[in-house]
Amino acid sequence: MKEKVTSKFEELYGPGAVLFASPGRINLIGEHTDYNGGFVFPGAVDRGIVAAIRLNGTDRVRAHALDLGQTAEFGLSEADKPAQSWACYLFGVCREIQKRGGKIGGFDTVFAGDVPLGAGMSSSAALESTYAYALDDLFSLGIDKFELARIGQATEHNYCGVNCGIMDQFASVFGKKGCLMRLDCRSMEFEYFPFDPEGYKLVLLDSRVKHELVGSPYNDRRASCERVAKMLGQEFLRGATMEQLDAIKDKISEEDYKRARYVIGEERRVLDVCAALEKGDYETVGKRMYETHWGMSRDYEVSCEELDFLVGVAEECGVAGSRIMGGGFGGCTINLVRDDVYDRFIATAKEKFAARYGHEPAVYEVVISDGSRRL
Template sequence: MKEKVSKKFNELYGEGAILFASPGRINLIGEHTDYNGGFVFPGAVDKGIVAAIRLNGTDKVRAYALDLGESSEFGLNEADKPAESWACYIFGVCREIQKRGGKIGGFDTVFAGDVPLGAGMSSSAALESTYAFALNDLYNCGIDKFELAKIGQSTEHNYCGVNCGIMDQFASVFGKKGNLIRLDCRSLEYAYFPFDPKGYKLVLLDSRVKHELVGSPYNDRRASCERVAKVLGQEFLRGATMEQLEAVKDRISEEDYKRARYVIGEEKRVLDVCEALEKGDYETVGKRMYETHWGMSKDYEVSCEELDFLAEVAEECGVTGSRIMGGGFGGCTINLVKDELYDNFIATAKEKFNAKYGHEPKVYDVVISDGSRRL
């Protein structure tokens, strides 16, 4: 991918570009907890975005999205927001750096990615992190890594219409090879947990059912959680107990009750998984993954028929753990599979899914890798 990006850059703008990369991420457990002030447990993957960038001495950005074959040119003032949705990510990052006092100018850039779009691996966060990291580096803005992650998050909020939490950008910036990161989304304290499950593989099955998160039920789920937190007299659902929830059940809607029940349960599952990993107890990790899946399907209602089907096939094949990953409404399941069951599981999932839905799921083996960097 590096060669491809460099070659295109040279064709369009000439020599002298510097290459930067940021990864997509998986999240082992802890879904829809980030905007509730809870814990998440992501890791960076060996797939992401690569960008070639060269400062051009003007106040204009010339950008080319290699995978789409589209170009965009825009200035750096608020009124210059580009028409192309992908270019809004780059523009938003520039604006958010400026709001924090970073002095930046125009640049030429080409980028491409091998994070599957819409698979719940956060291609958008990888894109934001690449440009936040690169511009900070090239212009010596002196912005710390936490703030780089927040720049990506603010870009989503202010320029792309998604009211996301901090997890995706955090994982992309802070990723570390061979480690998952437990992040407390309220305090932003984090800890690395070595993740090298001997005898198991981590694999994603992409249903190839796509979803657009903007204007989607994502923001509705968040509103449900905020309403319940308010009734409980809290800012977030974080730290609330099932007993507290039961006590206010008659003051909230059935739907809001179900949403909160999922989130409160998920917070406990993340901590259970951390404890289990420290003991090398992957059976417990797997059990919690299945619980998360069915909680997201029945209580949070962000799954879809295809993903439920994949989780059922995983269970039938004896897979240790399986769940929907990402915001929902399509995308991938993440599966923790014993080595000896792997081949049969993949073959069975492909065959059964194809018979029912007319296409095979895509298979991505996961390698936990490093975060944003200059190549």
């Protein structure tokens, strides 16, 4: 990717670019908890975005998305928002830095990525983190890493139409090789947990069903949680118990009840997984992953037939843990697989999925890697 991006940059804009990269992420457990003030447990992966960037001394940005073969040019004031959706990510990052008092100018850039699009691995957060980190570096702005993550999150909210939590951008900026991170999304405190599952592999199976998070499905669920939290007299669902939820069951809709039941259970599961990892107990980690999946499928209703099918295959093959990963409505399952069942699981999943849906799932082994950086 570095060579591809540099070569295209020189062809379009000449020499002198600096390279930056940010990763996509997996989330072992803790899904749809971030905007509820709860815990998430992500890690950065060895796939991401690489960008070549050179300041151009003007107030214009000239950008080329290599994978799409598209170019955009835009200014840095609010009225200059570009038409292309991918360019809105870059524009949003520029604007959010400016809103925080950062003095930036124009630049030329080419970027490419190897995060599978629509797989729930947060290619958009990798893109935002790359440019937030790069502009901070190139303009010597001195923005702290949490603020870089918030800039990416605000870009999603204000320029891309997704009212997301902070997890994806946090994982992309703060990633550390060989470690997962437990982030408290209320206090913003975080802790690294070594993740070295000897005798197990972490692998994603991509259903290749693409999900689109813009619009109602994601925002509807967030609104459900906010209604229940308000009814409980809390800002977030974080810390609520099932006893408290059951006490107001007759005052809320069945749908809101189910959404909140999932989130309250998920907070407990994240803490259980952290405790299990400290003991090297990967079988408990796997059990909690299955519980998360069926909670997301039945209570939160963000799964789909293809993902439920893949998790069912994992259960049949004796896989330690499997669940939908990401916002939902397609994308990947994340699987914790013992080495002795790995080959059989992958072969069975491919064969059965293709027989049912007409194509094989894509398989991505995961390596936990570093966060945003200058290359």
